[in-house]
Amino acid sequence: MSSRRLRNRLAVVAAAVVVAPIALFAPPVTAEEADAADLRVTYVESARWNTGYTGEITVHNASGTELSDWTLEFDLPEGSGVHQLWNATLEGSAEDGYTVTPPHWGATIPAGGTYEFGFNGIHTDGNSHLLNCTIQGSPCAGEPHQGLQHGDLSVAYFTQWGVEERGYQVRDLIDSGSAEKLTHINYAFGNVSADGECFMTNEPEQGDAQADYGRVVPASESVDGAADGPNQPLRGNFNQLRKLKEQYPNLLVSVSLGGWNWSEHFSDAALTAESRERFVRSCVDLYLKGDLPLIDGAGGEGVGYGVFDGIDLDWEWPASDGNPHNVVRPEDKENFTALVQEFRDQLDELGEETGRHFELSSFMPAGPWRIDTGYELDEIMPNFDFITVQGYDYHGTWESVTNHQSNLAPDPRDPGDVISTQTTVQAYLDRGVDPEKIVLGVPFYSQGWTGVEPGPEGDGLFQPAQGPAPGTYADGTEDYRNLKELSGFDLYRDDDLGTAWLYDGETFWTFDDEVSMTQKTDWVTDNGLGGVMIWSIDGDDAEGSLLSAIDAALGK
Template structure:
């Protein structure tokens, strides 16, 4: 397994001790001389926090076979953080550039051992991460930069436009949780298509959030590299954080996802004619790939977002069939979608020729053969996609009055008709000629919940009538994994599982939540790979806990299968 990038995990509350998994240090050959720069790595933990103060501990690791007595650590701190007092080492400089060396009495780091020292500091409620940390001139992590996932599969996650503002899940949390290094792709959701058939930016409520995209000034404590956005920057907000994330993780491919449940309204109009298709694709390439952003919120400009996105993800829900009630739907959507995908492929390739790059084209595709037959010419579509992500969730939900699985791999023998499963959906695609290697299985990081549920003959609440949807943190009827995990830990709910179906659910005699935990996502990942899929996709990454445990379970399954 490859070494993990240097990171800090923030204290969860004032004066609370933080437990941090040590960095996994790469094996280094024994050194012939006493001070091999490549033999040292450094880890940092914020061990306590209170009011405006905090304590931190730095540990120097020596993986070589020789003691090291001459070492120098250099780093800076995010805006608002500084060291007040340091012991058992010598400190010079300021928050913009600290240098730490051994104390005057000396401090050798033993072969295969460690040396630690601590300090007290001041903060302003932001991050205290060590920024641009080096030890003897080499990265503190012990590697030369990004390593990426240690497997050859696709690991795709949707990050939503509203994650930071509404869910307090920032792009920087992808770093702090370790998720960024485990992902191969991020799909930024969503971009909107206007009534006149173009990709566009706006701050009009319900139509767009340009402020979140590239206008919001991200403070240091929420920034990927601990450096706050300058209010005068042309590119700020989520887009700038994604760009920083890619600088730290060059393996990451980031696409903008167009449409979604709420913003698929005008896809049918935009795909209707050759002229309208050309106009839509040209506008999307110009806005997202060329990076020509309209000047809003004193940000934007020509080319300012170039490099943020590596492709386009099409999330038209759904061609030729009903989705959101406000959607325009036409019988000819099926053929027009094929032509639209071809137009995207052609223009992406043309721009790729200009820039000597490959721009990816992907799509979110439905669970259900009837939607495929009404809206998709799969034999013509698939050659133009790098991959497609098949919906692996919302098979059942709180729009129904009976509890059920929302993301089962196979059919539960007790499931009342009509039944649906990942296995049946796989068969629908494969029987229509789709190569499984182009399929990525969608996995939910949230659950569906009902209340007023009787125990039923098995005492587990499954397949039982419900009074209505349960109350979730952000929406009625759904709840993110991180909060369902807390319900399990409380002891108020009993956990049940169907091993064959790869599902879990909890029930307290009244309220029922069906969801995917660490075991379930591992089972689903193994199933996807066993069936020839290229990997898995997550909706949405902000449902994971602060440690990124769900994605870590997926990563483990991807690496071992």
Template sequence: MRARLRNRIAALAAAVVALPIALSPVPAAADTTGVTVTYVETSRWETGYGGQLTIDNGSDAPLSDWTIEVRLPSGTAITSLWNATLSQSGGTYTIAPPSWGADVPAGGSYSVGFNGTYGDGGTIPVDCAINGNPCSGSDEPGGEDTEPPAAPSGLTVAGTTATTASLEWAAASDDVGVAGYEVLSGGEVVRAVSGTTATVTGLTPETGYTFTVRAYDTSNNRGPESAPVTATTGAENGGEEPTDPPAERRVAYFTQWGIYDRGYLVNDLVTSGTAEKLTHINYAFGNINANGECFMANQLGQGDAWADYGRSFGAADSVDGVADTWNQDLRGNFNQLRELKEMYPHLKVNISLGGWTWSEHFSDAALTAESRERMVSSCVDQFLRGNLPLFDGAGGAGSAYGVFDGIDLDWEWPGSAGHEHNTVRPEDKENFTALVSEFRDQLDALEGETSREYELTAFLPADPEKIELGFEMPSLMSDFDFITVQGYDYHGGWESVANHQSNLVEHPADPGPDVYSTETTVQAYLDRGVDPADMVLGVPFYGRGWTGVEPGPNGDGLFQSATGPAPGSYEAGIDDWKVLKELQGYELHRDDELGTAWLYDGSTFWTYDDEISMAQKTDWAQSQNLGGVMIWSVDGDDADGSLMTAIDTALDD
């Protein structure tokens, strides 16, 4: 495995401002009525800072031809840039679309990220123009609004944790309109939001901080600061002695959609006792659009940004016991995951990209060096730099910084069939290797910028044929921290015979059509040079079922023909373990050698894992010196975390 940097110091700073008036007038290349450009300071460290420029197209037509010109304070410079091209003449920087183009749709936005060095004048550009017109959106160069907003009133501390302080205040007034608010501490901007609440993160436990807040408008007029308030952070882990993190990797996928019908919230990881037993959470899933870029749902109408960072959780459902407000800078699952990490500092949270349905555009995104750079840059910017698009007052630049500790790739599958709408190319195999390398390069660069460490992992298939068609294992493993290996879905309701879905070894009477086992899958990776310590075995917290199954010679339904998939709570042929364990009128069967269990009532057959078979699989993984256990997905467990406890107990034995 690659050497990783350790003991880095985390960065802190985020500021959103509307940019001031234009540079000296130049002919406009395109109409920019209704178009503004805002600036974001996403992070700062001893030698430099990270920034972002976002074009907001409030017009009724797409903006396909744009050029931004900015001039920075004395001593401040842009040193690198992504999602655009950069040129410099004297003190003026010109930013134009990348070679692949970057249309800004009507009502949409486009962001350009960069790194730089700063001087005594700060990082806020002193001039800005888009197509020769003011970035502030004013009709005339120089603008007409020179009156700053009034000072906000009523600043109070709404709550604290060991590393955060939540603030709220009354709205400020302005003759034109307030664009947003900046929270300051020690003279530095530490948070910027569009609403009247903010949570400042990255603080030190048991420490006092003084905060003020000021308003700004779209012409870069800043008002006076409010009266100060002091917040004192709490003790780490509530003052209790921290517990040692688990030794082996214990990875659980948390599904975005599990908060709905399943009712499984991030807080359930705490109340069930599961969170303290985990080392990693993979959040499923981030999506890739047709342009080969990571995106959030409220941009293109897919996915669920409301669940990700828009939904407000009440005090009873929130990890920290404090209710969300509608206009705080980060809500939803992302904010709950941030709170969870504060409670369990050893826990790493990675964003998983793709999955069965959202692997559609991976082949296109990985096709060329240019497309790979575009995809990785967008994913790193949104999920690791935390620059989310606004969602009803939540989200915004830098709002999700610190939520995610890395990227988990779940392309199903390079070089072979997955979902029916996915593109498959013969060159996917080598392109996947190049894509992984691009992720590793950009993550290494980000580590240098932020003094944080970022992981890169992947979910890989059980089928040896898919492994051969899509994955250059020796080359890949030098860039991955570890891989998780599919240990389930060997059989299911798409077939006409009732069978095991997660057997450890092959059964001599297995009728197929394909004969799988965990043993043969793991051996396929070992044969390709993968260190067993770098493999984490995937196990299912759900079962697969068939109906119309005859008893057969053993009276247990195994390997007998079926008329179709069994009815499920959400989808035919599949159901959560917590549902299956409550079924009545079924007889439980086992095969200890295969590490399998199944239920049969004379007609319906469910292959599933209970506490006993889950412990058997965990023991087997340990006997093979594998690097841990992965769960798909944690919302299938019961309220007591029974399956997770079985894994934890087996790993501790």
């Protein structure tokens, strides 16, 4: 019933498209005269049942001329095939690929308009999205972006919760111009269960499979302008990341495991050879092979394959305290080494099967004592493609005195234990880490205190505070995009330290703006480091100002 209604609706659309323009405009151009760069194709699976589904394809013509002769070619994932197509002519097969041309009665695509057709297909519970799709011989998503012209890494964390809590969509990476300035996206986070495996759930505080691959993304928020079908097996952030990679094929996406809240069971997962093998196998199956559990009608074997290109380990921290609920053991240091080796072995095994290289990276701490307590750097570094080093949270509102949270160099005015990016990175270099494998983390958020007296310099720095400053999402922190809109504050900066702060006589925010981001990035390139990592991209403004500053400095 649903497919018949869709067919009737498409027939009406097609009739309107064909008849009106012929009478009102000059003869449409042919395929040879049309500019394929102005053509796009979007697809949505609009219905699914048992072993069948309905697919809806829209050809968008952004050019200033009509088009009457067009050719669309595509493949479908293994197990999917076209059973019946309407409002167009179909040739080919699931084995050899499909070619679609206008119907015998003609189908003009108007200038600035669209043409829609649909089909019923068969499936074996997998995805049905179009593969190797071309229109007039050009990619359906438009000519792919060729990637950065510099060789440095530009890594951004994209937060799972940012879509709902902060209104930051995958599409915002394109609208802000950020996608073209990134080499990597780390998707935060994947959780580790009490039995030591990667898993998915919608249980509060344990996972958000709905955001990951269950949420139906509307057309207005979709990367390619096509809404998720309500019954297609891959939706949400994962489907949007897959679409993003079609437009930016050089962009790599890794899933980051753990984080501050979800490192609780890392020690258990890494404890024995058997637990490590089981843990890594579960993560490879879930994220890299894409075997997503069925939750609320989404998921299935292999439906997430191709979304992720690697694993990012964010165990905070082996053998030392992190979140109070974490399991911590003295042997975590050696077990982390063995865990990294197990990940590398299984990623290489999958790479041999698929002909792909799957990356392995890790988020690493500031502070030499954490490094020596938790990491055998000489053993683990050969197995990592790169590591990201914490360049922020040096100080924050867990302390009662204002300070810098991401200063590049030590501040001689600091009355306490001095920490800086320079001393942090030097600790890794002193332990033999190749600088090209070090990617410096920078914050797109701030730390803030209130009840702060001016102090002898009148700038509020290194002064006692009454408590955390009120923030939009949590007291004590604020995103750059919100902080830049504050009024009534004086801006202070120290160019030697690569840091800035705001103070209004009561409230103090230590933060990074475009100037300090440029200073930090210049230091990265001057010292031969591998690039810059951002926590997190949803903190940037709508124009992507902070990332643009980083990109410009990396490209010097």
